[in-house]
Amino acid sequence: MLATHNIRLQFGGRTLFDDVNLKFTKGNCYGVIGANGAGKSTFIKILSGEIQSTGGSIEISPGERIAVLKQNHFAFEEEEVLTTVILGHSELVKIMREKEVLYAKENFTDADGERAAELEARFGELNGWEAESEAGALLAGLGIGTEMHSKKMKDLAGGEKVKVLLAQALFGKPEILLLDEPTNDLDLKAVQWLEKFIQGQEESTVLVVSHDRHFLNKVCTNICDIDFQKIKLFVGNYDFWYKSSQLAQRMLSDQNKKVEDKMKELKEFIQRFSANASKSSQATSRKKLLDKLTLEDIQPSTRKYPYVGFRQEREAGDQLLRVENLSLSIDGERMFHDLSFTVKKGQKIVFLAKSELATKALFQVLAGERQADSGGFSWGITTSRGYLPSDNGAFFQDASLDLINWLRQYSADQTETFLRGFLGRMLFSGEEAKKKSTVLSGGEKVRCMLSKLMLAGHNVLIFENPTNHLDLETITALNEGMIDFKGTLLFTSHDHEFIQTIASRVIELQSKGCRDEECTYDQFLGLE
Numbered sequence: 001m002l003a004t005h006n007i008r009l010q011f012g013g014r015t016l017f018d019d020v021n022l023k024f025t026k027g028n029c030y031g032v033i034g035a036n037g038a039g040k041s042t043f044i045k046i047l048s049g050e051i052q053s054t055g056g057s058i059e060i061s062p063g064e065r066i067a068v069l070k071q072n073h074f075a076f077e078e079e080e081v082l083t084t085v086i087l088g089h090s091e092l093v094k095i096m097r098e099k100e101v102l103y104a105k106e107n108f109t110d111a112d113g114e115r116a117a118e119l120e121a122r123f124g125e126l127n128g129w130e131a132e133s134e135a136g137a138l139l140a141g142l143g144i145g146t147e148m149h150s151k152k153m154k155d156l157a158g159g160e161k162v163k164v165l166l167a168q169a170l171f172g173k174p175e176i177l178l179l180d181e182p183t184n185d186l187d188l189k190a191v192q193w194l195e196k197f198i199q200g201q202e203e204s205t206v207l208v209v210s211h212d213r214h215f216l217n218k219v220c221t222n223i224c225d226i227d228f229q230k231i232k233l234f235v236g237n238y239d240f241w242y243k244s245s246q247l248a249q250r251m252l253s254d255q256n257k258k259v260e261d262k263m264k265e266l267k268e269f270i271q272r273f274s275a276n277a278s279k280s281s282q283a284t285s286r287k288k289l290l291d292k293l294t295l296e297d298i299q300p301s302t303r304k305y306p307y308v309g310f311r312q313e314r315e316a317g318d319q320l321l322r323v324e325n326l327s328l329s330i331d332g333e334r335m336f337h338d339l340s341f342t343v344k345k346g347q348k349i350v351f352l353a354k355s356e357l358a359t360k361a362l363f364q365v366l367a368g369e370r371q372a373d374s375g376g377f378s379w380g381i382t383t384s385r386g387y388l389p390s391d392n393g394a395f396f397q398d399a400s401l402d403l404i405n406w407l408r409q410y411s412a413d414q415t416e417t418f419l420r421g422f423l424g425r426m427l428f429s430g431e432e433a434k435k436k437s438t439v440l441s442g443g444e445k446v447r448c449m450l451s452k453l454m455l456a457g458h459n460v461l462i463f464e465n466p467t468n469h470l471d472l473e474t475i476t477a478l479n480e481g482m483i484d485f486k487g488t489l490l491f492t493s494h495d496h497e498f499i500q501t502i503a504s505r506v507i508e509l510q511s512k513g514c515r516d517e518e519c520t521y522d523q524f525l526g527l528e
């Protein structure tokens with residue numbers, strides 16, 4: 001059991017949440033939802049003890065251990081797979097590293113000997129000698145074979161990476177599992193695998209942050225919504241939370257209706273929804289809770305829509321991109337081979353591949369960040385390209401920059417009003433534009449990257465999984481912005497609706513060449 005008592009969190013003058021009194025119990029999966037920047041990752045960090053709350057306390061049943069899968073899947077890029085898993089047990093790793101340093105010393109003193117003995121004893125207690133085989137067994141259970149153990153994390157596809165990070169979280173058998181946006185970087189098959197995995201965790205308490213409604217509906221027994229500087233728990237899945245919050249919005253706007261009538265409507269809604277619930281036990285418990293529900297308990301959300309619009313400074317000429325016999329292998333694995341295609345002005349092309357390492361590598365080559373093995377490609381001289389990589393970590397290293405100065409680096413017009421205009425569209429206004437670029441949440445970083453791209457006026461955009469980390473409102477705005485864009489677009493995505501509404505051409509990389517069709521995604525999949 002994990003409980004919070006009067007948790008409050010403030011950053012500078014801004015309160016993210018206060019009076020948080022919640023209890024999370026075994027066998028349940030809690031979906032943590034909220035807009036980008038609402039405080040989901042911060043809440044997870046408070047629960048895991050990574051950061052201190054401004055007030056209040058956390059209670060964990062004695063003997064229980066918490067493990068976390070963090071939102072940033074790129075934190076262990078240079079580590080090997082097996083080491084990454086063992087890193088899940090920080091004390092063990094600390095001991096291993098200290099031992100290594102001690103034994104490497106040339107003048108090993110008596111004091112060193114004593115320290116080494118202490119470390120060895122603790123190492124034994126923690127079952128350190130078994131660490132590698134335990135880590136291997138966990139990986140095997142998740143479908144990662146021994147041939148992958150010595151690969152570096154950066155050479156793994158998104159789905160494999162998340163599996164290794166999950167193994168890391170599971171290493172040391174935690175009772176409480178906190179997963180912060182695990183479905184980012186996962187393709188459909190990997191998401192389905194994760195759904196089954198979470199459904200099977202009947203003996204654990206699971207909290208999972210996600211913006212993916214379908215996924216939340218599949219795995220959650222409860223929803224934990226961060227809004228209005230509060231965190232509230234609701235029984236039921238995402239759809240139920242969503243519909244009740246829509247209903248509340250309607251009721252609030254209907255000022256003429258009497259309170260009794262509103263309550264009546266609420267009750268009817270609950271009845272209907274309970275009848276639809278698949279498990280009757282779930283329906284009963286939901287009904288019990290909902291019977292106590294009052295109008296004040298349900299509030300419409302404060303989610304806001306940003307504005308996304310990409311304007312080309314200059315239209316490109318007809319010669320856009322020609323790719324000829326392009327081939328690339330990484331570590332002996334074929335990414336693409338003998339790939340040829342030409343792009344016409346204004347096309348919106350989605351790229352698919354069995355492994356998304358392949359599409360990522362192709363985009364890196366086209367963006368000039370990686371060399372191909374053979375073949376060539378040429379961009380039209382009138383093109384100006386903007387690239388949104390899925391790992392944006394390198395752009396947010398400088399702690400001295402606030403958001404205005406961060407964006408200023410990429411702008412010809414240096415005036416604050418101009419820069420604030422672009423930040424404002426991405427919902428950073430007033431004091432928010434003055435915060436440090438290094439403290440941004442996952443979605444806020446992507447919003448900053450989008451501001452940078454909007455300002456640049458490129459006529460070609462290359463987007464790698466742009467919806468990762470974004471909340472539903474921002475995804476909707478981005479979706480519209482990409483539909484309206486008059487230039488050329490090359491992108492990847494795991495979001496079916498997103499691809500279907502944007503792409504006019506589909507290129508699927510194959511072991512040799514590609515399948516290339518000018519049609520919608522559904523037509524390509526044979527669904528239409």
Ligand SMILES: Nc1ncnc2c1ncn2[C@@H]1O[C@H](COP(=O)(O)OP(=O)(O)OP(=O)(O)O)[C@@H](O)[C@H]1O
Pocket residue numbers: 011012016034035036037038039040041042043071435439440441442443444469471
């Ligand atoms: N040290 C800090 N100082 C000031 N503000 C901070 C600090 N750390 C985080 N923030 C801000 O707190 C807010 C919450 O961040 P958090 O990462 O918890 O959001 P989130 O709900 O996980 O969002 P996302 O969906 O984008 O991942 C953000 O607006 C972030 O910029």
Ligand SMILES: [Mg+2]
Pocket residue numbers: 040041042071180441442443
């Ligand atoms: Mg987050």
